[in-house]
Amino acid sequence: MQIEKVYEPQRFEPHWAQWWIDSGIFRASSKAPGKVFSLVIPPPNVTGSLHIGHMLEHTEIDVTVRWHRMLGDNTLWLPGTDHAGIATQMVVERKLAEEGIKRRDLGREEFEKRVWEWKAEYGDNIKRQMVRLGASCDWSRERFTLDPGLSRAVREVFVRLYEKGLIYRGEYMVNWCPRCHTALSDLEVAHSDVAGHLWHIRYAVKDMPGRYLTVATTRPETMLGDTAVAVNPKDERYADLHRASVQLPLMDREIPVILDELADPKFGTGVVKVTPSHDLNDFEAGRRHNLPKIQVIDENGIMTAAAGPYAGLDRFEARKRVVADLEASGSLVKIEDYALSVGKCDRCKTVVEPLVSTQWFVKTKPLAEKAIEAVETGKIEFIPANWSKTYFEWMYNIRDWCISRQLWWGHRIPAWHCRECREIIVAREAPERCPRCGSEAPVQDTDVLDTWFSSGLWPFSTLGWPDQTEDLSTYYPTSLLITGFDILFFWVARMAMLGIEFMGDVPFRQVYIHGLVRDADRQKMSKTKGNVVDPLVVTEKYGTDAVRMALLQGAAPGTDIVLTEERMESSRAFANKIWNAARFLFMNMERSGVEPWVPDRLEDYHPQPDTVTLEVPIEDRWIFSRLNSCAEQVNRAIETYRYHEAAQVLWQFFWHEFCDWYLELKKLDFKENSGLTPGWRNILAAFETALRLLHPAMPFLTEELWQRLGAQAAGRPLSIAIASFPKYRQESTDFAAEREIGLVQEIVTMARTLRVEAKLDPKQQLEGTLYSRNDALEVAKRHATAIQKLANVKLEFKSEAAPKSSAMRSTAQFDLALQLPKTQEDAQRKRMEKEREQLVKNIANSERQLADEAFTSKAPAKVVDMIRTKMEDYKAQLRKIDDAL
Numbered sequence: 001m002q003i004e005k006v007y008e009p010q011r012f013e014p015h016w017a018q019w020w021i022d023s024g025i026f027r028a029s030s031k032a033p034g035k036v037f038s039l040v041i042p043p044p045n046v047t048g049s050l051h052i053g054h055m056l057e058h059t060e061i062d063v064t065v066r067w068h069r070m071l072g073d074n075t076l077w078l079p080g081t082d083h084a085g086i087a088t089q090m091v092v093e094r095k096l097a098e099e100g101i102k103r104r105d106l107g108r109e110e111f112e113k114r115v116w117e118w119k120a121e122y123g124d125n126i127k128r129q130m131v132r133l134g135a136s137c138d139w140s141r142e143r144f145t146l147d148p149g150l151s152r153a154v155r156e157v158f159v160r161l162y163e164k165g166l167i168y169r170g171e172y173m174v175n176w177c178p179r180c181h182t183a184l185s186d187l188e189v190a191h192s193d194v195a196g197h198l199w200h201i202r203y204a205v206k207d208m209p210g211r212y213l214t215v216a217t218t219r220p221e222t223m224l225g226d227t228a229v230a231v232n233p234k235d236e237r238y239a240d241l242h243r244a245s246v247q248l249p250l251m252d253r254e255i256p257v258i259l260d261e262l263a264d265p266k267f268g269t270g271v272v273k274v275t276p277s278h279d280l281n282d283f284e285a286g287r288r289h290n291l292p293k294i295q296v297i298d299e300n301g302i303m304t305a306a307a308g309p310y311a312g313l314d315r316f317e318a319r320k321r322v323v324a325d326l327e328a329s330g331s332l333v334k335i336e337d338y339a340l341s342v343g344k345c346d347r348c349k350t351v352v353e354p355l356v357s358t359q360w361f362v363k364t365k366p367l368a369e370k371a372i373e374a375v376e377t378g379k380i381e382f383i384p385a386n387w388s389k390t391y392f393e394w395m396y397n398i399r400d401w402c403i404s405r406q407l408w409w410g411h412r413i414p415a416w417h418c419r420e421c422r423e424i425i426v427a428r429e430a431p432e433r434c435p436r437c438g439s440e441a442p443v444q445d446t447d448v449l450d451t452w453f454s455s456g457l458w459p460f461s462t463l464g465w466p467d468q469t470e471d472l473s474t475y476y477p478t479s480l481l482i483t484g485f486d487i488l489f490f491w492v493a494r495m496a497m498l499g500i501e502f503m504g505d506v507p508f509r510q511v512y513i514h515g516l517v518r519d520a521d522r523q524k525m526s527k528t529k530g531n532v533v534d535p536l537v538v539t540e541k542y543g544t545d546a547v548r549m550a551l552l553q554g555a556a557p558g559t560d561i562v563l564t565e566e567r568m569e570s571s572r573a574f575a576n577k578i579w580n581a582a583r584f585l586f587m588n589m590e591r592s593g594v595e596p597w598v599p600d601r602l603e604d605y606h607p608q609p610d611t612v613t614l615e616v617p618i619e620d621r622w623i624f625s626r627l628n629s630c631a632e633q634v635n636r637a638i639e640t641y642r643y644h645e646a647a648q649v650l651w652q653f654f655w656h657e658f659c660d661w662y663l664e665l666k667k668l669d670f671k672e673n674s675g676l677t678p679g680w681r682n683i684l685a686a687f688e689t690a691l692r693l694l695h696p697a698m699p700f701l702t703e704e705l706w707q708r709l710g711a712q713a714a715g716r717p718l719s720i721a722i723a724s725f726p727k728y729r730q731e732s733t734d735f736a737a738e739r740e741i742g743l744v745q746e747i748v749t750m751a752r753t754l755r756v757e758a759k760l761d762p763k764q765q766l767e768g769t770l771y772s773r774n775d776a777l778e779v780a781k782r783h784a785t786a787i788q789k790l791a792n793v794k795l796e797f798k799s800e801a802a803p804k805s806s807a808m809r810s811t812a813q814f815d816l817a818l819q820l821p822k823t824q825e826d827a828q829r830k831r832m833e834k835e836r837e838q839l840v841k842n843i844a845n846s847e848r849q850l851a852d853e854a855f856t857s858k859a860p861a862k863v864v865d866m867i868r869t870k871m872e873d874y875k876a877q878l879r880k881i882d883d884a885l
C-alpha cells in the first residue's frame with residue numbers, strides 16, 4: 001500500500017512499456033475469439049524519429065485499439081516502417097558525403113550495403129520510441145517494406161499488372177530532379193509561386209518580309225529547342241499563315257507554323273512556341289503533329305550539344321545569355337513581370353526540369369474506377385465525410401502513375417533486358433536466358449519502384465499475401481485506417497486501388513483523417529520556425545499520459561490540434577490529481593485495515609448496502625450512476641472518433657465528480673480499523689471501474705494504480721489493458737440519487753461562491769440559513785453534516801420564506817443566506833445589482849421569444865415550455881433580489 005508522495009511517471013512508464021511487450025498481451029491470434037478489429041500502422045519512414053504528428057496519430061490509434069481490445073475484440077495493430085526510397089537514399093548520401101564519399105564512387109552494391117548497415121543501426125529508432133510511448137502494437141508482426149515477404153508481394157503485383165496490360169513502359173514527359181537524378185511523380189513536386197518574367201520574342205515569318213509572330217515565354221532558354229510555333233485554326237489574325245514557317249532566332253533554324261488548340265486566341269498574341277522536349281503540353285502537341293524533339297537541357301540541368309553555342313552552360317546561366325542575345329539581335333519585344341508557379345523537388349528543393357524519358361507506368365484509370373465506386377457505395381467511409389470529396393476530385397482526374405525511379409535504394413523493377421534483341425522480360429525471378437533469342441543472362445532494369453508502390457500493398461502484403469495465410473483471411477479487410485490528409489493520394493488512394501484489384505475487397509472499411517498539431521499561436525510546427533515539440537522531450541518532462549491527454553483534448557474530428565505547454569501542464573495536474581486520490585485511498589485503507597481488494601466480477605458490480613441501515617449509501621448510488629453515464633459517453637465518443645469528447649468526459653468525471661465530490665463525501669465517514677466495510681467495497685469498485693474507463697487515454701498511470709489495487713490478483717486479467725471496458729447498463733442509472741447529490745452540490749457550491757465573493761478565508765467558519773418551502777429542505781437536512789463540513793458553514797434550516805438579506809443566493813428551490821461581517825455588505829450589494837441587471841435582461845429575452853409567433857409556432861412545445869418555466873424562475877429570483885436590496 002506504499003505509494004510515493006509525488007506523481008513521477010518517469011519512474012513507472014518505462015517499466016510498463018516493456019512489461020506489456022514481455023507479457024505478450026498485445027499479440028494477436030487469428031484463432032482468438034471475438035469480433036475482429038484490425039488496423040495497420042501508416043508505416044513511418046525508417047529514416048525518421050517520431051515527431052509530434054506521429055504521436056498524435058499513434059495516440060488516436062492506440063486509444064481506439066486499446067478500447068477494442070478491452071471490449072474483447074480480436075484486436076490487431078500491425079506496426080512497421082517504410083524503406084522510404086528517396087528520403088533514405090538522401091540521408092545515407094549525406095552521411096557518406098561527410099566522410100568524403102560519393103555514392104557513384106561506391107557503386108550500387110556497396111552503396112546498398114551501406115544503407116542496410118545504416119538501417120540496422122538506426123532502423124529501430126521508431127520502434128523504441130513507439131514502445132516508450134505506450135503504442136499497443138503486436139511487435140511480433142512488425143514489417144518493413146523491404147522484407148523478403150513484402151518484396152515478393154511487390155514482384156507478384158508488378159508481374160500480374162504487367163500481364164494484365166496495366167503496367168507499361170513508355171516515353172513520357174516526367175518531372176525530373178537534376179540533383180536527385182530521378183523522375184518524380186506529380187505528388188513529389190512542390191509548387192510555389194515566384195515572381196518571374198514573361199519574355200516576348202518575335203520570330204520572323206519566312207518569305208514575308210516585315211511579318212513577325214510574337215510568342216511569350218517564362219523560360220526563354222527552351223526556345224533553343226522549339227520545333228514549331230502554333231496558332232489556333234480559328235484565329236482570323238493568322239489565317240494567311242496556315243502553311244507558313246518561321247525563322248527561329250539565335251539557332252538559324254526554320255520551323256513550321258502548326259494549327260493547334262494549344263494556342264488560345266484570347267491569351268496574349270494567340271501564338272505559342274512549341275518545345276516538345278521540355279514542356280508537357282508541347283510534348284503532347286508534338287505527338288499530335290509528329291514534330292521532332294530537340295532536347296536542349298540534359299538530366300544534370302546542363303545545356304546539351306543541341307543548344308549550339310549555349311552547350312555546357314547551366315540552364316539558368318543559359319537563360320541569361322539567351323535573353324541578352326535576343327535583345328542584341330532585336331528579337332526581344334518586351335519583358336513583363338509575371339507571377340508563375342515553379343515546381344521544386346520535394347526532397348532537395350531543386351527546380352524540377354520536365355524531361356522526356358522512358359519510364360514505367362501504371363495505367364490507373366481502370367483501377368481508379370473501382371476505388372471510386374468503393375467510396376461511392378460506402379464500402380470505404382471517410383471520417384470526416386468531406387474528405388471523400390477531395391478523394392473523388394483526384395481520382396476522377398487521375399493520370400497514369402510513373403512508378404520507376406532512378407534510385408538505388410528500393411525494390412528493383414522485376415524486368416530484364418536482353419542484351420542481344422532488346423526484348424524486355426518481366427518475371428518473378430531472374431530469367432537465365434532471353435525467351436525470344438535465347439541469349440544468356442539478360443540484365444535487370446536499373447530502376448527501382450516508387451516507394452509508394454510497396455506501401456500501396458501494405459494492408460495485405462503485411463498479412464502474408466500472396467500466400468493465403470490465416471492472418472490474411474482473419475484480418476483483411478482491416479477495420480480502420482487512421483492517417484493524415486497529406487498522404488490521401490500518395491497512399492490511401494493507392495491502397496484502395498491495389499487492395500481492390502488484388503484482394504477483391506477494400507483494404508479498410510473506415511478512414512479517419514486526423515488534423516495537424518499546431519503551436520499555441522495556431523502556427524504549423526516546423527524546424528525553421530523553431531516551434532517544434534519533440535514528443536520524447538515533452539513526455540520526459542510531463543509524462544506520456546499527460547501528453548497523450550493534452551493531444552486528445554484537442555483532437556476533435558476535422559480540426560487541427562493546438563498543443564501548448566499549459567495544456568500539457570494541466571494534463572499533468574490531472575494525472576497528479578488521480579495519483580493523489582489513489583494515495584488518499586491507500587493511506588486510509590491502511591488506517592482502516594483494508595487489504596487491496598476489487599470485486600470478483602468487475603463488469604457487473606453493484607454497490608453494496610450498509611450493514612446497519614441495509615441501504616446503499618446515496619453517494620455510492622450516485623457515483624455508480626455517474627460512472628455509468630461516463631461509460632456511455634466515453635464509449636460513444638471513441639466509437640465516433642470524438643477523442644476530445646472522451647477526454648473531456650473523463651476529465652470532468654475523475655476530477656470534478658470522483659475526486660472533488662465523491663471522495664470528499666466519503667471522507668466524512670472513514671473509520672479507523674473498520675475493515676473491508678461495504679462502503680469500502682463500493683469506493684474501491686468505483687475507483688477500479690474509473691481506472692478502466694481512463695485506461696485507453698492514460699495507459700501507464702491506470703496500469704500502475706490498477707496493479708497496486710491488486711486488481712490482477714487470482715484468476716483475473718493480467719493487465720488492465722485486457723480487463724473489460726465498462727459499458728453502459730441501464731440498471732445503474734439512478735436519477736433520484738443524481739438529483740439528491742445534485743442539490744447538495746448546488747448548496748455547497750453556492751456557499752463557497754458567497755464566501756469567495758466576500759473574499760473570506762475558507763478556513764473561517766460562517767453561519768447561515770437555508771430557506772426552502774419544498775422538499776429540498778428535507779434533502780438538505782438529511783445531508784446537513786456533509787453540507788456544513790464541505791462548505792464550512794453552520795446552517796439553520798427553515799421552512800419559510802427568506803427575509804431580506806444581502807449575502808444571499810437563491811434558486812427556485814431554496815435561498816441560502818450567510819451572515820457576513822459588516823464590511824462585506826457593500827460588495828454583496830454590488831453583486832446583487834449586477835445579478836439583477838442580468839435577470840432583467842433574461843426576462844426581456846424570454847418575453848421577446850415568447851411573443852415571437854414565428855418562433856413559438858415552429859419550435860417544439862417542449863422548448864417553448866422550457867422558456868416559459870425559466871422565465872417564471874427568473875421572475876421569482878428577481879422578486880427575491882428586489883426584496884433583499
Ligand SMILES: [Zn+2]
Pocket residue numbers: 177178179180181345346347348349350
Ligand atoms: Zn531532388
Ligand SMILES: [Zn+2]
Pocket residue numbers: 418419420421422423434435436437438439
Ligand atoms: Zn533476346
